[in-house]
Amino acid sequence: MGIDALDGRLITLLDREPRIGVLEASRRLGVARGTVQARLDRLRANGVIRGFGPQVDPAALGYPVTAFATLEIKQGQGADVRAHLTTVPEVLELHTTTGQGDMLCRLVARSNADLQRVIDRVVGFDGIVRAATAIVMENPVPLRIIPLVEQAARDT
Protein backbone atom coordinates (compact mmCIF):
# COMPACT_ATOMS: atom_id res chain seq x y z
CA MET A 1 0.00 0.00 0.00
CA GLY A 2 2.91 2.34 0.61
CA ILE A 3 5.69 3.16 -1.78
CA ASP A 4 9.30 2.10 -1.72
CA ALA A 5 12.48 3.97 -2.55
CA LEU A 6 12.28 3.18 -6.25
CA ASP A 7 8.72 4.46 -6.43
CA GLY A 8 9.87 7.61 -4.70
CA ARG A 9 12.74 8.15 -7.09
CA LEU A 10 10.47 7.52 -10.04
CA ILE A 11 7.86 10.04 -8.92
CA THR A 12 10.51 12.61 -8.12
CA LEU A 13 12.09 12.10 -11.52
CA LEU A 14 8.79 12.44 -13.34
CA ASP A 15 7.98 15.53 -11.35
CA ARG A 16 11.21 17.21 -12.40
CA GLU A 17 11.13 16.06 -16.03
CA PRO A 18 7.66 14.89 -17.03
CA ARG A 19 8.48 14.59 -20.69
CA ILE A 20 11.17 11.92 -20.49
CA GLY A 21 9.00 8.83 -20.95
CA VAL A 22 9.32 5.32 -19.66
CA LEU A 23 12.47 4.32 -21.51
CA GLU A 24 14.52 7.33 -20.49
CA ALA A 25 13.25 7.01 -16.92
CA SER A 26 14.46 3.42 -16.78
CA ARG A 27 17.88 4.55 -17.94
CA ARG A 28 18.07 7.31 -15.33
CA LEU A 29 16.98 5.00 -12.54
CA GLY A 30 19.24 2.15 -13.62
CA VAL A 31 16.47 -0.43 -13.92
CA ALA A 32 14.83 -2.30 -16.76
CA ARG A 33 12.14 -0.60 -18.77
CA GLY A 34 9.61 -3.24 -17.81
CA THR A 35 10.20 -2.44 -14.16
CA VAL A 36 9.41 1.22 -14.64
CA GLN A 37 6.35 0.31 -16.66
CA ALA A 38 5.13 -2.08 -13.97
CA ARG A 39 5.77 0.45 -11.21
CA LEU A 40 3.91 3.15 -13.07
CA ASP A 41 0.97 0.86 -13.72
CA ARG A 42 0.85 -0.05 -10.05
CA LEU A 43 1.11 3.55 -8.87
CA ARG A 44 -1.75 4.55 -11.13
CA ALA A 45 -3.81 1.52 -10.11
CA ASN A 46 -3.28 2.34 -6.43
CA GLY A 47 -4.33 5.91 -7.01
CA VAL A 48 -1.00 7.29 -5.90
CA ILE A 49 -0.57 8.92 -9.29
CA ARG A 50 -3.89 10.30 -10.41
CA GLY A 51 -2.74 11.40 -13.80
CA PHE A 52 -0.52 13.68 -15.78
CA GLY A 53 -2.85 16.52 -16.55
CA PRO A 54 -1.54 19.93 -17.56
CA GLN A 55 -0.68 22.23 -14.68
CA VAL A 56 -2.24 25.53 -15.60
CA ASP A 57 -1.11 28.77 -14.01
CA PRO A 58 -4.09 31.05 -13.26
CA ALA A 59 -1.80 34.09 -13.29
CA ALA A 60 -0.83 33.40 -16.91
CA LEU A 61 -4.53 33.17 -17.74
CA GLY A 62 -5.03 36.69 -16.45
CA TYR A 63 -5.97 35.85 -12.86
CA PRO A 64 -2.95 36.90 -10.79
CA VAL A 65 -4.84 37.52 -7.54
CA THR A 66 -5.47 34.64 -5.15
CA ALA A 67 -7.52 34.73 -1.97
CA PHE A 68 -8.94 32.38 0.60
CA ALA A 69 -12.44 32.90 1.90
CA THR A 70 -13.89 31.37 5.03
CA LEU A 71 -17.64 31.04 4.76
CA GLU A 72 -20.10 30.53 7.54
CA ILE A 73 -23.06 28.51 6.33
CA LYS A 74 -26.60 28.46 7.55
CA GLN A 75 -27.63 25.10 8.99
CA GLY A 76 -28.81 22.68 6.33
CA GLN A 77 -27.79 24.90 3.43
CA GLY A 78 -24.53 23.08 2.80
CA ALA A 79 -25.60 21.28 -0.35
CA ASP A 80 -27.07 24.42 -1.89
CA VAL A 81 -23.98 26.45 -1.16
CA ARG A 82 -21.79 23.77 -2.67
CA ALA A 83 -23.87 23.75 -5.82
CA HIS A 84 -23.72 27.52 -6.00
CA LEU A 85 -19.95 27.72 -5.57
CA THR A 86 -19.42 25.01 -8.16
CA THR A 87 -20.90 27.34 -10.76
CA VAL A 88 -18.37 30.09 -10.07
CA PRO A 89 -15.29 29.54 -12.24
CA GLU A 90 -13.11 31.65 -9.97
CA VAL A 91 -13.68 29.19 -7.14
CA LEU A 92 -10.77 26.82 -7.66
CA GLU A 93 -11.27 24.70 -4.59
CA LEU A 94 -13.78 24.22 -1.81
CA HIS A 95 -13.53 22.42 1.50
CA THR A 96 -15.87 21.92 4.38
CA THR A 97 -14.04 22.15 7.65
CA THR A 98 -14.57 21.51 11.31
CA GLY A 99 -16.63 24.12 13.03
CA GLN A 100 -20.19 25.27 12.72
CA GLY A 101 -21.03 25.04 9.02
CA ASP A 102 -17.75 26.44 7.91
CA MET A 103 -16.26 26.25 4.48
CA LEU A 104 -12.97 27.36 3.08
CA CYS A 105 -12.51 28.18 -0.58
CA ARG A 106 -9.72 29.34 -2.81
CA LEU A 107 -10.53 32.18 -5.17
CA VAL A 108 -8.72 33.88 -8.01
CA ALA A 109 -9.45 37.21 -9.66
CA ARG A 110 -8.15 39.48 -12.42
CA SER A 111 -7.23 42.22 -9.95
CA ASN A 112 -7.89 43.36 -6.44
CA ALA A 113 -10.85 45.29 -7.76
CA ASP A 114 -12.09 42.24 -9.62
CA LEU A 115 -11.80 40.25 -6.44
CA GLN A 116 -14.63 42.30 -5.06
CA ARG A 117 -16.85 41.16 -7.92
CA VAL A 118 -15.89 37.54 -7.29
CA ILE A 119 -16.54 37.79 -3.59
CA ASP A 120 -19.90 39.44 -4.21
CA ARG A 121 -20.81 36.59 -6.48
CA VAL A 122 -19.62 34.00 -4.00
CA VAL A 123 -21.39 35.42 -0.96
CA GLY A 124 -24.43 36.61 -2.86
CA PHE A 125 -26.31 33.52 -1.87
CA ASP A 126 -28.84 32.93 0.80
CA GLY A 127 -27.18 30.11 2.68
CA ILE A 128 -24.06 32.12 3.45
CA VAL A 129 -24.19 33.99 6.72
CA ARG A 130 -20.79 35.57 6.81
CA ALA A 131 -17.51 35.55 4.90
CA ALA A 132 -13.96 36.44 5.83
CA THR A 133 -11.42 36.87 3.05
CA ALA A 134 -7.65 36.75 3.20
CA ILE A 135 -5.80 37.96 0.13
CA VAL A 136 -2.61 36.12 -0.74
CA MET A 137 0.41 38.37 -0.97
CA GLU A 138 3.20 35.85 -1.36
CA ASN A 139 3.43 32.13 -1.96
CA PRO A 140 6.67 31.02 -0.31
CA VAL A 141 5.78 27.34 -0.71
CA PRO A 142 3.81 26.58 -3.88
CA LEU A 143 1.77 23.40 -3.80
CA ARG A 144 4.32 20.62 -3.54
CA ILE A 145 4.28 16.90 -2.96
CA ILE A 146 7.84 15.69 -3.40
CA PRO A 147 8.95 16.12 0.22
CA LEU A 148 5.94 14.07 1.29
CA VAL A 149 6.68 11.42 -1.31
CA GLU A 150 10.23 11.13 -0.04
CA GLN A 151 8.99 10.91 3.51
CA ALA A 152 6.54 8.16 2.55
CA ALA A 153 9.25 6.28 0.67
CA ARG A 154 11.55 6.54 3.69
CA ASP A 155 8.91 5.10 6.02
CA THR A 156 9.06 1.83 4.10
Next chain:
Amino acid sequence: MGIDALDGRLITLLDREPRIGVLEASRRLGVARGTVQARLDRLRANGVIRGFGPQVDPAALGYPVTAFATLEIKQGQGADVRAHLTTVPEVLELHTTTGQGDMLCRLVARSNADLQRVIDRVVGFDGIVRAATAIVMENPVPLRIIPLVEQAARDT
Protein backbone atom coordinates in the same frame (compact mmCIF):
# COMPACT_ATOMS: atom_id res chain seq x y z
CA MET B 1 -1.47 37.06 -23.79
CA GLY B 2 -4.84 35.41 -23.29
CA ILE B 3 -6.05 32.17 -24.77
CA ASP B 4 -8.56 31.56 -27.52
CA ALA B 5 -11.24 28.95 -27.94
CA LEU B 6 -8.89 26.41 -29.51
CA ASP B 7 -6.42 26.79 -26.64
CA GLY B 8 -9.27 26.25 -24.24
CA ARG B 9 -10.47 23.14 -25.98
CA LEU B 10 -6.93 21.81 -26.13
CA ILE B 11 -6.31 22.32 -22.42
CA THR B 12 -9.66 20.81 -21.53
CA LEU B 13 -8.95 17.81 -23.70
CA LEU B 14 -5.51 17.27 -22.21
CA ASP B 15 -6.95 17.60 -18.75
CA ARG B 16 -9.48 14.87 -19.40
CA GLU B 17 -7.15 12.55 -21.29
CA PRO B 18 -3.53 13.45 -20.70
CA ARG B 19 -2.15 10.38 -22.40
CA ILE B 20 -3.46 10.98 -25.88
CA GLY B 21 -0.52 12.87 -27.33
CA VAL B 22 -0.30 15.53 -30.00
CA LEU B 23 -1.49 13.51 -32.95
CA GLU B 24 -4.62 12.19 -31.32
CA ALA B 25 -5.38 15.63 -29.92
CA SER B 26 -5.20 17.13 -33.40
CA ARG B 27 -7.68 14.51 -34.61
CA ARG B 28 -10.09 15.20 -31.76
CA LEU B 29 -9.91 18.94 -32.25
CA GLY B 30 -10.17 18.73 -36.02
CA VAL B 31 -7.01 20.68 -36.74
CA ALA B 32 -3.62 19.86 -38.17
CA ARG B 33 -1.03 18.26 -35.97
CA GLY B 34 1.36 21.16 -36.49
CA THR B 35 -1.26 23.52 -35.12
CA VAL B 36 -1.61 21.58 -31.90
CA GLN B 37 2.13 21.39 -31.60
CA ALA B 38 2.49 25.14 -32.12
CA ARG B 39 -0.29 25.89 -29.65
CA LEU B 40 1.25 23.68 -27.02
CA ASP B 41 4.65 25.27 -27.50
CA ARG B 42 3.12 28.70 -27.14
CA LEU B 43 1.11 27.78 -24.07
CA ARG B 44 4.21 26.41 -22.40
CA ALA B 45 6.28 29.41 -23.46
CA ASN B 46 3.68 31.79 -22.05
CA GLY B 47 3.64 29.90 -18.80
CA VAL B 48 -0.03 29.02 -19.13
CA ILE B 49 0.88 25.35 -18.98
CA ARG B 50 3.61 24.86 -16.42
CA GLY B 51 4.12 21.21 -17.13
CA PHE B 52 2.66 17.75 -17.04
CA GLY B 53 3.97 16.47 -13.77
CA PRO B 54 2.35 13.55 -11.98
CA GLN B 55 -0.60 14.42 -9.78
CA VAL B 56 0.03 12.57 -6.55
CA ASP B 57 -2.75 11.86 -4.09
CA PRO B 58 -1.57 12.32 -0.50
CA ALA B 59 -4.34 10.04 0.74
CA ALA B 60 -2.96 7.16 -1.34
CA LEU B 61 0.44 7.81 0.19
CA GLY B 62 -1.01 7.29 3.64
CA TYR B 63 -1.90 10.89 4.45
CA PRO B 64 -5.70 11.04 4.30
CA VAL B 65 -6.13 13.96 6.69
CA THR B 66 -5.95 17.52 5.37
CA ALA B 67 -6.05 20.70 7.42
CA PHE B 68 -5.53 24.40 7.00
CA ALA B 69 -3.64 26.34 9.62
CA THR B 70 -3.66 30.11 10.04
CA LEU B 71 -0.47 31.28 11.67
CA GLU B 72 0.17 34.60 13.33
CA ILE B 73 3.78 35.60 12.95
CA LYS B 74 5.94 37.79 15.12
CA GLN B 75 7.08 40.94 13.36
CA GLY B 76 10.21 40.40 11.31
CA GLN B 77 10.18 36.63 11.73
CA GLY B 78 8.59 35.95 8.37
CA ALA B 79 11.69 34.66 6.62
CA ASP B 80 12.60 32.35 9.48
CA VAL B 81 9.12 30.91 9.67
CA ARG B 82 9.10 30.29 5.94
CA ALA B 83 12.41 28.49 6.14
CA HIS B 84 11.11 26.41 9.03
CA LEU B 85 7.89 25.41 7.32
CA THR B 86 9.74 24.51 4.14
CA THR B 87 11.50 21.76 6.06
CA VAL B 88 8.24 20.11 7.13
CA PRO B 89 7.15 17.60 4.45
CA GLU B 90 3.56 17.66 5.66
CA VAL B 91 3.32 21.35 4.76
CA LEU B 92 2.09 21.15 1.19
CA GLU B 93 1.56 24.82 0.61
CA LEU B 94 2.23 28.13 2.33
CA HIS B 95 0.87 31.59 1.68
CA THR B 96 1.35 34.93 3.32
CA THR B 97 -1.88 36.84 3.47
CA THR B 98 -3.17 40.27 4.24
CA GLY B 99 -3.32 41.06 7.89
CA GLN B 100 -0.73 41.41 10.61
CA GLY B 101 1.94 38.81 9.86
CA ASP B 102 -0.51 36.14 8.93
CA MET B 103 0.19 32.99 7.02
CA LEU B 104 -2.02 30.22 5.77
CA CYS B 105 -0.72 26.72 5.20
CA ARG B 106 -2.10 23.43 4.02
CA LEU B 107 -1.17 20.39 6.04
CA VAL B 108 -1.64 16.67 5.68
CA ALA B 109 -1.29 13.93 8.27
CA ARG B 110 -1.62 10.18 8.63
CA SER B 111 -4.54 10.46 11.05
CA ASN B 112 -6.25 12.94 13.29
CA ALA B 113 -3.86 11.92 16.03
CA ASP B 114 -0.90 12.34 13.72
CA LEU B 115 -2.16 15.79 12.86
CA GLN B 116 -1.34 16.81 16.38
CA ARG B 117 2.27 15.84 15.82
CA VAL B 118 2.39 17.80 12.58
CA ILE B 119 0.86 20.88 14.17
CA ASP B 120 3.26 20.66 17.08
CA ARG B 121 6.12 20.56 14.67
CA VAL B 122 4.71 23.45 12.64
CA VAL B 123 4.03 25.77 15.55
CA GLY B 124 7.02 24.66 17.59
CA PHE B 125 8.97 27.61 16.37
CA ASP B 126 9.76 30.89 18.00
CA GLY B 127 8.42 33.26 15.37
CA ILE B 128 4.91 31.83 15.57
CA VAL B 129 2.65 33.58 18.05
CA ARG B 130 -0.59 31.73 17.54
CA ALA B 131 -2.13 29.13 15.28
CA ALA B 132 -5.69 28.25 14.36
CA THR B 133 -6.36 24.96 12.61
CA ALA B 134 -9.34 23.89 10.54
CA ILE B 135 -9.57 20.22 9.68
CA VAL B 136 -11.01 19.37 6.28
CA MET B 137 -14.01 17.08 6.42
CA GLU B 138 -15.16 17.09 2.83
CA ASN B 139 -13.77 18.39 -0.43
CA PRO B 140 -16.82 19.18 -2.58
CA VAL B 141 -14.70 21.00 -5.17
CA PRO B 142 -11.24 19.50 -5.62
CA LEU B 143 -8.62 21.80 -7.06
CA ARG B 144 -9.82 22.56 -10.55
CA ILE B 145 -8.87 24.89 -13.36
CA ILE B 146 -11.03 23.96 -16.34
CA PRO B 147 -13.95 26.31 -15.57
CA LEU B 148 -11.49 29.17 -15.32
CA VAL B 149 -9.82 28.14 -18.56
CA GLU B 150 -13.17 28.14 -20.31
CA GLN B 151 -14.00 31.51 -18.84
CA ALA B 152 -10.66 32.91 -20.01
CA ALA B 153 -11.17 31.44 -23.47
CA ARG B 154 -14.64 32.99 -23.63
CA ASP B 155 -13.32 36.43 -22.74
CA THR B 156 -11.35 36.51 -25.99
Next chain:
DNA sequence: CTCCCGCTGTACAGGCTGTCCACTGAAATC
Protein backbone atom coordinates in the same frame (compact mmCIF):
# COMPACT_ATOMS: atom_id res chain seq x y z
C1' DC C 1 -3.29 46.04 -52.84
C1' DT C 2 0.36 43.82 -50.43
C1' DC C 3 2.65 41.91 -46.49
C1' DC C 4 2.62 38.95 -42.59
C1' DC C 5 1.16 35.32 -39.89
C1' DG C 6 -1.11 31.19 -38.72
C1' DC C 7 -3.00 26.90 -40.41
C1' DT C 8 -2.82 22.99 -43.59
C1' DG C 9 -1.15 18.79 -45.66
C1' DT C 10 2.72 16.20 -46.56
C1' DA C 11 7.11 13.97 -45.95
C1' DC C 12 11.00 11.67 -43.52
C1' DA C 13 13.97 9.52 -40.09
C1' DG C 14 14.36 8.25 -35.60
C1' DG C 15 12.74 6.74 -31.30
C1' DC C 16 9.42 5.20 -28.16
C1' DT C 17 5.45 2.36 -26.64
C1' DG C 18 2.87 -1.71 -25.77
C1' DT C 19 3.46 -6.41 -25.39
C1' DC C 20 5.35 -10.90 -24.99
C1' DC C 21 8.71 -14.33 -23.43
C1' DA C 22 12.27 -17.05 -21.00
C1' DC C 23 15.62 -16.67 -17.30
C1' DT C 24 17.40 -15.34 -12.75
C1' DG C 25 17.46 -14.52 -7.87
C1' DA C 26 15.41 -13.90 -3.50
C1' DA C 27 11.92 -14.20 -0.19
C1' DA C 28 8.15 -16.74 1.63
C1' DT C 29 6.02 -21.32 2.29
C1' DC C 30 5.91 -26.06 3.50
Next chain:
DNA sequence: GATTTCAGTGGACAGCCTGTACAGCGGGAG
Protein backbone atom coordinates in the same frame (compact mmCIF):
# COMPACT_ATOMS: atom_id res chain seq x y z
C1' DG D 1 16.20 -28.12 2.82
C1' DA D 2 13.12 -28.04 -1.20
C1' DT D 3 9.58 -25.60 -3.59
C1' DT D 4 6.52 -22.02 -4.92
C1' DT D 5 5.92 -17.23 -5.91
C1' DC D 6 7.01 -12.86 -7.30
C1' DA D 7 9.66 -9.04 -9.10
C1' DG D 8 13.14 -7.73 -12.02
C1' DT D 9 16.04 -8.54 -16.31
C1' DG D 10 17.24 -8.46 -21.10
C1' DG D 11 15.73 -9.16 -25.61
C1' DA D 12 12.58 -9.06 -29.39
C1' DC D 13 8.76 -7.28 -32.50
C1' DA D 14 5.42 -4.43 -34.93
C1' DG D 15 3.19 -0.24 -34.85
C1' DC D 16 2.74 4.34 -34.02
C1' DC D 17 4.12 8.84 -32.62
C1' DT D 18 7.40 12.73 -32.33
C1' DG D 19 10.35 16.32 -33.95
C1' DT D 20 11.18 18.78 -37.84
C1' DA D 21 10.87 20.78 -42.28
C1' DC D 22 8.64 22.82 -46.32
C1' DA D 23 5.44 24.77 -49.74
C1' DG D 24 0.78 26.46 -50.37
C1' DC D 25 -3.30 28.98 -48.85
C1' DG D 26 -6.28 32.47 -46.78
C1' DG D 27 -7.51 36.25 -43.85
C1' DG D 28 -6.39 40.37 -41.29
C1' DA D 29 -3.46 44.55 -40.88
C1' DG D 30 -1.32 48.35 -42.82
